[in-house]
Amino acid sequence: MSRLLPVFMYLQRIYRFIQIINTCSTPPIPAQRCFSQFFRTMSAAPNGDLNNTLAERVRGEIAVDPAYQGLSLAIPASEDDVDIRRKYRPFIVEAAEAKEDWIAELELSTALKMVDAQILKRGEDRLRVMVLHGSMRQRSYSRLLAYEASRILFRLGCDVRMYDPAGLPVKDDDHSHPKVQELRELSKWSDGHVWISPEQHGNLTAVFKNQIDWIPLSTGSVRPTQGRTLAIAQVNGGSQSFNTVNSLRILGRWMRMFTIPNQSSIPMAYKQFTEEATGSRLMPSGNRDRLVDCMEEFVKYTIVMRPHFDLFGDRYSEREEKRIKEEKALAELPADM
The missing domain is CATH 3.40.50.360 (Flavodoxin domain)
Structure with a gap:
Protein backbone atom coordinates (compact mmCIF):
# COMPACT_ATOMS: atom_id res chain seq x y z
CA MET A 1 0.00 0.00 0.00
CA SER A 2 2.85 2.35 0.83
CA ARG A 3 4.18 1.90 -2.71
CA LEU A 4 0.88 3.05 -4.20
CA LEU A 5 0.69 6.17 -2.05
CA PRO A 6 2.88 8.35 -4.35
CA VAL A 7 0.75 7.27 -7.33
CA PHE A 8 -2.47 8.26 -5.57
CA MET A 9 -0.97 11.58 -4.55
CA TYR A 10 0.11 12.21 -8.16
CA LEU A 11 -3.36 11.42 -9.49
CA GLN A 12 -4.89 13.64 -6.84
CA ARG A 13 -2.65 16.48 -8.00
CA ILE A 14 -3.74 15.93 -11.61
CA TYR A 15 -7.41 15.95 -10.57
CA ARG A 16 -6.88 19.23 -8.71
CA PHE A 17 -5.22 20.67 -11.83
CA ILE A 18 -8.27 19.69 -13.91
CA GLN A 19 -10.56 21.43 -11.41
CA ILE A 20 -8.53 24.63 -11.73
CA ILE A 21 -8.68 24.44 -15.53
CA ASN A 22 -12.44 24.00 -15.48
CA THR A 23 -12.94 27.12 -13.37
CA CYS A 24 -11.34 29.12 -16.22
CA SER A 25 -12.63 27.13 -19.18
CA THR A 26 -15.85 27.69 -21.11
CA PRO A 27 -17.28 25.16 -21.66
CA PRO A 28 -15.57 23.00 -18.99
CA ILE A 29 -13.19 20.34 -20.24
CA PRO A 30 -14.46 16.82 -19.35
CA ALA A 31 -12.25 15.16 -16.74
CA GLN A 32 -12.22 11.95 -18.75
CA ARG A 33 -10.75 13.80 -21.73
CA CYS A 34 -8.04 15.39 -19.59
CA PHE A 35 -7.11 12.05 -18.02
CA SER A 36 -7.02 10.24 -21.38
CA GLN A 37 -4.85 13.00 -22.87
CA PHE A 38 -2.53 12.82 -19.88
CA PHE A 39 -2.07 9.05 -20.05
CA ARG A 40 -1.59 9.15 -23.83
CA THR A 41 1.14 11.73 -23.33
CA MET A 42 2.79 9.76 -20.52
CA SER A 43 2.74 6.51 -22.50
CA ALA A 44 4.35 8.24 -25.49
CA ALA A 45 6.81 10.22 -23.35
CA PRO A 46 7.57 8.37 -20.10
CA ASN A 47 9.81 11.21 -18.93
CA GLY A 48 6.83 13.55 -18.77
CA ASP A 49 5.03 16.04 -20.98
CA LEU A 50 8.16 17.97 -21.94
CA ASN A 51 6.30 19.92 -24.66
CA ASN A 52 3.43 20.82 -22.31
CA THR A 53 0.87 19.39 -24.72
CA LEU A 54 -1.73 19.27 -21.94
CA ALA A 55 -1.86 23.07 -22.06
CA GLU A 56 -1.99 23.24 -25.85
CA ARG A 57 -4.93 25.09 -27.37
CA VAL A 58 -7.24 22.88 -29.41
CA ARG A 59 -6.82 23.85 -33.07
CA GLY A 60 -9.46 23.47 -35.73
CA GLU A 61 -8.44 22.00 -39.06
CA ILE A 62 -8.84 24.32 -42.05
CA ALA A 63 -10.14 22.30 -44.98
CA VAL A 64 -8.77 22.75 -48.49
CA ASP A 65 -11.32 24.49 -50.71
CA PRO A 66 -11.34 22.72 -54.11
CA ALA A 67 -12.75 25.87 -55.76
CA TYR A 68 -9.41 27.62 -55.20
CA GLN A 69 -7.04 24.80 -56.11
CA GLY A 70 -4.89 25.79 -59.07
CA LEU A 71 -6.44 29.26 -59.16
CA SER A 72 -4.32 32.37 -59.78
CA LEU A 73 -5.37 35.86 -58.70
CA ALA A 74 -2.43 37.50 -60.49
CA ILE A 75 -3.00 40.80 -62.27
CA PRO A 76 -3.69 39.95 -65.94
CA LEU A 311 -4.72 52.25 -35.13
CA PHE A 312 -1.28 50.67 -34.75
CA GLY A 313 0.35 54.04 -35.39
CA ASP A 314 -1.58 55.75 -32.58
CA ARG A 315 0.71 56.19 -29.56
CA TYR A 316 0.17 57.71 -26.13
CA SER A 317 3.61 59.38 -26.07
CA GLU A 318 3.00 61.11 -29.40
CA ARG A 319 -0.48 62.25 -28.38
CA GLU A 320 1.02 63.74 -25.22
CA GLU A 321 3.78 65.48 -27.17
CA LYS A 322 1.20 66.97 -29.52
CA ARG A 323 -1.00 68.10 -26.62
CA ILE A 324 1.90 69.82 -24.85
CA LYS A 325 2.93 71.65 -28.04
CA GLU A 326 -0.63 72.85 -28.59
CA GLU A 327 -0.92 74.06 -24.99
CA LYS A 328 2.42 75.87 -25.25
CA ALA A 329 1.41 77.53 -28.52
CA LEU A 330 -1.89 78.60 -26.98
CA ALA A 331 -0.14 80.04 -23.92
CA GLU A 332 2.18 82.12 -26.11
CA LEU A 333 -0.69 83.84 -27.91
CA PRO A 334 -1.17 87.53 -27.03
CA ALA A 335 -3.65 88.09 -24.23
CA ASP A 336 -5.94 90.30 -26.36
CA MET A 337 -6.52 87.56 -28.94
Whole structure:
Protein backbone atom coordinates (compact mmCIF):
# COMPACT_ATOMS: atom_id res chain seq x y z
CA MET A 1 0.00 0.00 0.00
CA SER A 2 2.85 2.35 0.83
CA ARG A 3 4.18 1.90 -2.71
CA LEU A 4 0.88 3.05 -4.20
CA LEU A 5 0.69 6.17 -2.05
CA PRO A 6 2.88 8.35 -4.35
CA VAL A 7 0.75 7.27 -7.33
CA PHE A 8 -2.47 8.26 -5.57
CA MET A 9 -0.97 11.58 -4.55
CA TYR A 10 0.11 12.21 -8.16
CA LEU A 11 -3.36 11.42 -9.49
CA GLN A 12 -4.89 13.64 -6.84
CA ARG A 13 -2.65 16.48 -8.00
CA ILE A 14 -3.74 15.93 -11.61
CA TYR A 15 -7.41 15.95 -10.57
CA ARG A 16 -6.88 19.23 -8.71
CA PHE A 17 -5.22 20.67 -11.83
CA ILE A 18 -8.27 19.69 -13.91
CA GLN A 19 -10.56 21.43 -11.41
CA ILE A 20 -8.53 24.63 -11.73
CA ILE A 21 -8.68 24.44 -15.53
CA ASN A 22 -12.44 24.00 -15.48
CA THR A 23 -12.94 27.12 -13.37
CA CYS A 24 -11.34 29.12 -16.22
CA SER A 25 -12.63 27.13 -19.18
CA THR A 26 -15.85 27.69 -21.11
CA PRO A 27 -17.28 25.16 -21.66
CA PRO A 28 -15.57 23.00 -18.99
CA ILE A 29 -13.19 20.34 -20.24
CA PRO A 30 -14.46 16.82 -19.35
CA ALA A 31 -12.25 15.16 -16.74
CA GLN A 32 -12.22 11.95 -18.75
CA ARG A 33 -10.75 13.80 -21.73
CA CYS A 34 -8.04 15.39 -19.59
CA PHE A 35 -7.11 12.05 -18.02
CA SER A 36 -7.02 10.24 -21.38
CA GLN A 37 -4.85 13.00 -22.87
CA PHE A 38 -2.53 12.82 -19.88
CA PHE A 39 -2.07 9.05 -20.05
CA ARG A 40 -1.59 9.15 -23.83
CA THR A 41 1.14 11.73 -23.33
CA MET A 42 2.79 9.76 -20.52
CA SER A 43 2.74 6.51 -22.50
CA ALA A 44 4.35 8.24 -25.49
CA ALA A 45 6.81 10.22 -23.35
CA PRO A 46 7.57 8.37 -20.10
CA ASN A 47 9.81 11.21 -18.93
CA GLY A 48 6.83 13.55 -18.77
CA ASP A 49 5.03 16.04 -20.98
CA LEU A 50 8.16 17.97 -21.94
CA ASN A 51 6.30 19.92 -24.66
CA ASN A 52 3.43 20.82 -22.31
CA THR A 53 0.87 19.39 -24.72
CA LEU A 54 -1.73 19.27 -21.94
CA ALA A 55 -1.86 23.07 -22.06
CA GLU A 56 -1.99 23.24 -25.85
CA ARG A 57 -4.93 25.09 -27.37
CA VAL A 58 -7.24 22.88 -29.41
CA ARG A 59 -6.82 23.85 -33.07
CA GLY A 60 -9.46 23.47 -35.73
CA GLU A 61 -8.44 22.00 -39.06
CA ILE A 62 -8.84 24.32 -42.05
CA ALA A 63 -10.14 22.30 -44.98
CA VAL A 64 -8.77 22.75 -48.49
CA ASP A 65 -11.32 24.49 -50.71
CA PRO A 66 -11.34 22.72 -54.11
CA ALA A 67 -12.75 25.87 -55.76
CA TYR A 68 -9.41 27.62 -55.20
CA GLN A 69 -7.04 24.80 -56.11
CA GLY A 70 -4.89 25.79 -59.07
CA LEU A 71 -6.44 29.26 -59.16
CA SER A 72 -4.32 32.37 -59.78
CA LEU A 73 -5.37 35.86 -58.70
CA ALA A 74 -2.43 37.50 -60.49
CA ILE A 75 -3.00 40.80 -62.27
CA PRO A 76 -3.69 39.95 -65.94
CA ALA A 77 -1.43 41.63 -68.49
CA SER A 78 -4.50 43.29 -70.01
CA GLU A 79 -5.27 45.03 -66.69
CA ASP A 80 -1.71 45.80 -65.64
CA ASP A 81 0.06 49.11 -66.20
CA VAL A 82 2.55 48.55 -69.03
CA ASP A 83 5.31 50.73 -67.52
CA ILE A 84 4.90 49.25 -64.04
CA ARG A 85 4.98 45.72 -65.42
CA ARG A 86 8.15 46.38 -67.42
CA LYS A 87 10.01 48.18 -64.65
CA TYR A 88 8.97 46.41 -61.46
CA ARG A 89 7.89 42.90 -62.46
CA PRO A 90 10.94 41.19 -64.02
CA PHE A 91 9.88 38.01 -62.23
CA ILE A 92 6.82 37.34 -64.42
CA VAL A 93 6.99 33.99 -66.21
CA GLU A 94 5.98 33.82 -69.86
CA ALA A 95 2.48 32.46 -70.48
CA ALA A 96 3.80 29.34 -72.23
CA GLU A 97 5.92 28.44 -69.18
CA ALA A 98 3.40 29.54 -66.54
CA LYS A 99 1.18 26.46 -66.96
CA GLU A 100 4.03 24.17 -65.91
CA ASP A 101 5.45 26.53 -63.28
CA TRP A 102 5.83 24.90 -59.85
CA ILE A 103 4.21 27.95 -58.24
CA ALA A 104 1.05 27.43 -60.32
CA GLU A 105 0.70 23.97 -58.76
CA LEU A 106 0.96 25.07 -55.12
CA GLU A 107 -2.02 24.40 -52.84
CA LEU A 108 -2.71 27.90 -51.51
CA SER A 109 -6.49 27.77 -51.20
CA THR A 110 -6.69 29.31 -47.72
CA ALA A 111 -4.74 32.45 -48.62
CA LEU A 112 -6.37 32.70 -52.06
CA LYS A 113 -9.80 32.50 -50.47
CA MET A 114 -8.89 35.25 -47.98
CA VAL A 115 -7.62 37.54 -50.74
CA ASP A 116 -10.67 36.89 -52.90
CA ALA A 117 -13.24 37.38 -50.13
CA GLN A 118 -11.66 40.23 -48.16
CA ILE A 119 -10.04 42.25 -50.95
CA LEU A 120 -11.04 41.52 -54.54
CA LYS A 121 -14.77 40.90 -54.01
CA ARG A 122 -14.97 44.04 -51.87
CA GLY A 123 -13.38 46.11 -54.61
CA GLU A 124 -10.42 47.11 -52.43
CA ASP A 125 -6.90 47.77 -53.65
CA ARG A 126 -4.69 44.72 -53.97
CA LEU A 127 -2.05 44.21 -51.28
CA ARG A 128 0.90 46.41 -52.26
CA VAL A 129 4.25 44.77 -51.68
CA MET A 130 7.74 46.20 -52.15
CA VAL A 131 10.51 43.60 -52.53
CA LEU A 132 14.17 44.40 -51.81
CA HIS A 133 17.20 42.21 -52.47
CA GLY A 134 20.85 42.70 -51.52
CA SER A 135 23.18 41.92 -54.39
CA MET A 136 23.97 43.34 -57.83
CA ARG A 137 25.93 40.34 -59.14
CA GLN A 138 24.94 39.08 -62.57
CA ARG A 139 23.76 35.79 -61.04
CA SER A 140 22.52 37.13 -57.74
CA TYR A 141 20.92 34.41 -55.63
CA SER A 142 19.13 36.94 -53.42
CA ARG A 143 17.58 38.39 -56.58
CA LEU A 144 16.64 34.91 -57.84
CA LEU A 145 15.03 34.14 -54.48
CA ALA A 146 13.26 37.51 -54.60
CA TYR A 147 11.88 36.54 -58.02
CA GLU A 148 10.45 33.32 -56.62
CA ALA A 149 8.96 35.07 -53.59
CA SER A 150 7.43 37.71 -55.88
CA ARG A 151 5.91 35.03 -58.13
CA ILE A 152 4.18 33.43 -55.15
CA LEU A 153 2.84 36.79 -53.98
CA PHE A 154 1.77 37.71 -57.50
CA ARG A 155 -0.26 34.51 -57.80
CA LEU A 156 -1.86 35.38 -54.45
CA GLY A 157 -3.18 38.59 -56.00
CA CYS A 158 -0.62 41.08 -54.68
CA ASP A 159 0.59 44.14 -56.56
CA VAL A 160 4.29 43.28 -56.31
CA ARG A 161 7.06 45.72 -57.18
CA MET A 162 10.76 44.82 -57.03
CA TYR A 163 13.18 47.68 -56.46
CA ASP A 164 16.48 47.52 -58.37
CA PRO A 165 19.34 48.79 -56.13
CA ALA A 166 21.63 49.46 -59.11
CA GLY A 167 22.41 53.17 -59.29
CA LEU A 168 21.40 53.95 -55.71
CA PRO A 169 24.18 56.14 -54.25
CA VAL A 170 25.92 55.34 -50.99
CA LYS A 171 24.04 57.12 -48.20
CA ASP A 172 24.87 60.83 -48.19
CA ASP A 173 22.93 64.12 -48.24
CA ASP A 174 21.63 63.86 -51.81
CA HIS A 175 18.01 63.12 -50.90
CA SER A 176 16.80 64.40 -54.26
CA HIS A 177 18.57 61.65 -56.23
CA PRO A 178 16.01 59.89 -58.50
CA LYS A 179 16.84 56.41 -57.13
CA VAL A 180 16.42 57.67 -53.57
CA GLN A 181 13.06 59.25 -54.37
CA GLU A 182 11.94 56.09 -56.18
CA LEU A 183 12.80 53.91 -53.18
CA ARG A 184 11.04 56.20 -50.71
CA GLU A 185 7.93 56.50 -52.86
CA LEU A 186 7.70 52.72 -53.17
CA SER A 187 7.94 52.36 -49.40
CA LYS A 188 5.20 54.95 -48.83
CA TRP A 189 3.04 53.22 -51.45
CA SER A 190 3.46 49.77 -49.91
CA ASP A 191 1.37 47.83 -47.40
CA GLY A 192 4.26 45.49 -46.69
CA HIS A 193 7.88 44.71 -47.54
CA VAL A 194 9.80 41.55 -48.38
CA TRP A 195 13.54 41.79 -47.59
CA ILE A 196 15.99 39.22 -48.98
CA SER A 197 19.73 39.60 -48.40
CA PRO A 198 22.78 37.41 -48.88
CA GLU A 199 24.89 36.74 -45.82
CA GLN A 200 28.43 38.04 -46.17
CA HIS A 201 31.00 38.01 -43.35
CA GLY A 202 28.28 36.80 -41.02
CA ASN A 203 25.73 39.51 -41.70
CA LEU A 204 23.69 41.36 -44.33
CA THR A 205 25.40 43.02 -47.28
CA ALA A 206 26.22 46.70 -47.77
CA VAL A 207 24.01 46.76 -50.87
CA PHE A 208 21.01 45.77 -48.79
CA LYS A 209 21.77 47.96 -45.76
CA ASN A 210 22.28 50.98 -48.02
CA GLN A 211 18.68 50.66 -49.22
CA ILE A 212 17.38 50.55 -45.66
CA ASP A 213 19.54 53.55 -44.68
CA TRP A 214 17.87 55.61 -47.41
CA ILE A 215 14.36 54.95 -46.03
CA PRO A 216 13.66 57.46 -43.23
CA LEU A 217 11.50 56.72 -40.21
CA SER A 218 9.52 59.85 -40.98
CA THR A 219 9.23 62.52 -43.66
CA GLY A 220 7.16 65.27 -42.14
CA SER A 221 3.88 63.60 -41.16
CA VAL A 222 4.52 60.60 -43.45
CA ARG A 223 6.13 57.44 -42.08
CA PRO A 224 7.28 55.24 -44.97
CA THR A 225 7.58 52.02 -42.92
CA GLN A 226 5.46 52.32 -39.78
CA GLY A 227 2.70 49.74 -39.52
CA ARG A 228 3.80 47.77 -42.58
CA THR A 229 4.17 44.02 -42.44
CA LEU A 230 7.55 42.50 -43.23
CA ALA A 231 8.77 39.09 -44.43
CA ILE A 232 12.47 38.27 -44.29
CA ALA A 233 14.78 35.75 -45.97
CA GLN A 234 18.46 35.20 -46.62
CA VAL A 235 20.70 33.20 -48.93
CA ASN A 236 23.98 31.62 -47.85
CA GLY A 237 27.05 30.67 -49.83
CA GLY A 238 27.83 27.98 -47.27
CA SER A 239 25.93 26.13 -44.56
CA GLN A 240 22.68 27.45 -43.18
CA SER A 241 22.90 30.51 -40.95
CA PHE A 242 20.38 32.85 -39.37
CA ASN A 243 22.59 35.86 -38.64
CA THR A 244 21.18 37.91 -41.48
CA VAL A 245 17.49 37.22 -40.84
CA ASN A 246 18.10 38.02 -37.18
CA SER A 247 19.60 41.38 -38.19
CA LEU A 248 16.74 42.02 -40.62
CA ARG A 249 14.28 41.33 -37.81
CA ILE A 250 16.01 43.91 -35.60
CA LEU A 251 15.92 46.46 -38.44
CA GLY A 252 12.23 45.79 -39.00
CA ARG A 253 11.42 46.38 -35.34
CA TRP A 254 13.49 49.56 -35.31
CA MET A 255 11.56 50.81 -38.32
CA ARG A 256 8.25 50.06 -36.56
CA MET A 257 7.26 47.24 -38.86
CA PHE A 258 5.45 44.01 -37.97
CA THR A 259 7.80 41.18 -38.95
CA ILE A 260 6.02 37.85 -39.44
CA PRO A 261 7.15 34.99 -37.14
CA ASN A 262 8.32 32.76 -40.00
CA GLN A 263 11.54 33.27 -41.94
CA SER A 264 13.57 31.59 -44.67
CA SER A 265 17.28 30.80 -44.90
CA ILE A 266 18.62 29.05 -48.02
CA PRO A 267 21.97 27.23 -47.46
CA MET A 268 24.48 26.71 -50.28
CA ALA A 269 22.35 28.79 -52.62
CA TYR A 270 24.54 27.96 -55.61
CA LYS A 271 23.17 24.39 -55.41
CA GLN A 272 19.53 25.37 -54.97
CA PHE A 273 18.73 26.94 -58.35
CA THR A 274 18.59 25.47 -61.84
CA GLU A 275 20.92 26.70 -64.57
CA GLU A 276 20.21 29.99 -66.33
CA ALA A 277 19.20 28.11 -69.49
CA THR A 278 16.35 26.48 -67.57
CA GLY A 279 15.16 29.66 -65.88
CA SER A 280 17.29 29.81 -62.71
CA ARG A 281 14.38 28.40 -60.71
CA LEU A 282 14.45 27.29 -57.08
CA MET A 283 14.61 23.50 -56.94
CA PRO A 284 12.30 21.32 -54.78
CA SER A 285 13.37 21.07 -51.14
CA GLY A 286 12.22 21.79 -47.62
CA ASN A 287 13.82 25.23 -48.01
CA ARG A 288 11.57 25.97 -50.98
CA ASP A 289 8.53 24.86 -48.98
CA ARG A 290 9.57 27.22 -46.18
CA LEU A 291 9.68 30.13 -48.62
CA VAL A 292 6.10 29.32 -49.65
CA ASP A 293 5.12 29.21 -45.96
CA CYS A 294 6.62 32.66 -45.43
CA MET A 295 4.85 34.28 -48.37
CA GLU A 296 1.52 32.67 -47.48
CA GLU A 297 1.87 33.80 -43.86
CA PHE A 298 2.88 37.30 -44.97
CA VAL A 299 -0.27 37.67 -47.08
CA LYS A 300 -2.52 36.46 -44.25
CA TYR A 301 -0.99 38.85 -41.72
CA THR A 302 -1.15 41.79 -44.13
CA ILE A 303 -4.83 41.17 -44.91
CA VAL A 304 -5.64 41.12 -41.20
CA MET A 305 -3.55 44.17 -40.30
CA ARG A 306 -3.96 46.54 -43.24
CA PRO A 307 -7.39 47.88 -42.17
CA HIS A 308 -5.86 48.90 -38.83
CA PHE A 309 -2.64 50.66 -39.89
CA ASP A 310 -3.79 53.97 -38.38
CA LEU A 311 -4.72 52.25 -35.13
CA PHE A 312 -1.28 50.67 -34.75
CA GLY A 313 0.35 54.04 -35.39
CA ASP A 314 -1.58 55.75 -32.58
CA ARG A 315 0.71 56.19 -29.56
CA TYR A 316 0.17 57.71 -26.13
CA SER A 317 3.61 59.38 -26.07
CA GLU A 318 3.00 61.11 -29.40
CA ARG A 319 -0.48 62.25 -28.38
CA GLU A 320 1.02 63.74 -25.22
CA GLU A 321 3.78 65.48 -27.17
CA LYS A 322 1.20 66.97 -29.52
CA ARG A 323 -1.00 68.10 -26.62
CA ILE A 324 1.90 69.82 -24.85
CA LYS A 325 2.93 71.65 -28.04
CA GLU A 326 -0.63 72.85 -28.59
CA GLU A 327 -0.92 74.06 -24.99
CA LYS A 328 2.42 75.87 -25.25
CA ALA A 329 1.41 77.53 -28.52
CA LEU A 330 -1.89 78.60 -26.98
CA ALA A 331 -0.14 80.04 -23.92
CA GLU A 332 2.18 82.12 -26.11
CA LEU A 333 -0.69 83.84 -27.91
CA PRO A 334 -1.17 87.53 -27.03
CA ALA A 335 -3.65 88.09 -24.23
CA ASP A 336 -5.94 90.30 -26.36
CA MET A 337 -6.52 87.56 -28.94
